[in-house]
Structure formats: C-alpha cells, structure tokens
Amino acid sequence: DTAVSQTPKYLVTQMGNDKSIKCEQNLGHDTMYWYKQDSKKFLKIMFSYNNKELIINETVPNRFSPKSPDKAHLNLHINSLELGDSAVYFCASSQQNSPLHFGNGTRLTVT
Amino acid sequence: QKEVEQNSGPLSVPEGAIASLNCTYSDRGSQSFFWYRQYSGKSPELIMSIYSNGDKEDGRFTAQLNKASQYVSLLIRDSQPSDSATYLCAVASSGSARQLTFGSGTQLTVLP
Numbered sequence: 001d002t003a004v005s006q007t008p009k010y011l012v013t014q015m016g017n018d019k020s021i022k023c024e025q026n027l028g029h030d031t032m033y034w035y036k037q038d039s040k041k042f043l044k045i046m047f048s049y050n051n052k053e054l055i056i057n058e059t060v061p062n063r064f065s066p067k068s069p070d071k072a073h074l075n076l077h078i079n080s081l082e083l084g085d086s087a088v089y090f091c092a093s094s095q096q097n098s099p100l101h102f103g104n105g106t107r108l109t110v111t
Numbered sequence: 112q113k114e115v116e117q118n119s120g121p122l123s124v125p126e127g128a129i130a131s132l133n134c135t136y137s138d139r140g141s142q143s144f145f146w147y148r149q150y151s152g153k154s155p156e157l158i159m160s161i162y163s164n165g166d167k168e169d170g171r172f173t174a175q176l177n178k179a180s181q182y183v184s185l186l187i188r189d190s191q192p193s194d195s196a197t198y199l200c201a202v203a204s205s206g207s208a209r210q211l212t213f214g215s216g217t218q219l220t221v222l223p
Contacts, residue, residue, distance in 0.1 A: 045211065099160055100211065
C-alpha cells in the first residue's frame, strides 16, 4: 500500500503550457506539503496545508496554485510553465510533530 | 534567513569504515533535527531524528547533536555499498516538522 502517492511520475511539456500534479496520502495525516528539488538536490518547501487550510506559502511565483479538496489530497497546478520550473516536485505529509513522509516525486521537464 | 549547511561531497569511504556526515544550522531556536537518505531517482526517507543534545543510536547509525555549537552529525558504522546515497540534513524551528529547512545534501559513496 502506497502511503503518499503522486501522479504523474514524469511530466514533459512545453513552455507556456498549464499542468497539474496530484497527490494523495492514506496515512491519516493532517498536514500535506509540496517541495521542489532542483538539479543540485536542494529541497525547498513551496506550500503546506493543514486540514485543507494553507499554513505555509513560501515565495513562489503565483503561477503555482495548490488546491486541497480534503485533508488527504493536495494538488499542484502550474500555469504558463517556464524552463526554470524543471525540477522534481515532491509531495509529503506529516501528523502533528511526526517527521515527513514523502511521495515518489514527479520529474517535470519543461522544453 | 534560516540556513542549513552541509558539505556537498562527494564523500568516499571504504566498505566497513565509519562515514561521518556533518551539518550546521543558523537558527538557534531550532528544536528538531532529522537525517534523510535519498537514493538516486528516489524520494527522501527518514533514517534518524534527534531532539536533545547528545548521541542517539539506531543500529549502525548514530546521530549527534550539539545545540550550543549549532551542529548535528550522522555517523554510519560498518559502512556498506548499499549506504551509498545522498544524505539530507533537515532542521525544524519548532517542535513540528511543518517548517523543515533542508541542507543541500552530502553524497556518500561506499567503495567495495
């Protein structure tokens, strides 16, 4: 059973397109996150939702919009994709003070 | 700006040796410290967490924390080729994992 699952695993698209990445967790956690990992392996938090409410919104372009329909799902929509958006995007979840559990990542390539 | 610094490596050790990974952090209010292991093309997985000064041991892994020096380390004893991965240090400013700041990782290679 996959604890944190995200789709798609790979996403190749052209500049200017709009795309979405979906994430679901079946751990019963109350907090979900989106992280971006660049080519130098640097993991940076983008957003965090607690029980469907946004609690962390780091400095990311407003082309990125998270949506949480319920506490088990956190999707990421990206408008007008740019070359610099190419990275691996990780969804994660946690419960109160527990450590993060990561999904398998979505490798986004913008051409 | 909260920062977490790691030596990016690569760090190479022979099989059976002790691998020592280091991490420093800038926020004195940091409460929780984590080590994640990330194999190439995979997601990070938690291997150790530490919350108070001193050592914490789990199998071949020992985490060491010194809050006065703002320093946390990970020792891997009897290193195996399967330990070859990137090790990410992560620091939380409160007791919660909700505001984790990651270092850029240290790439470890264990040579058979």
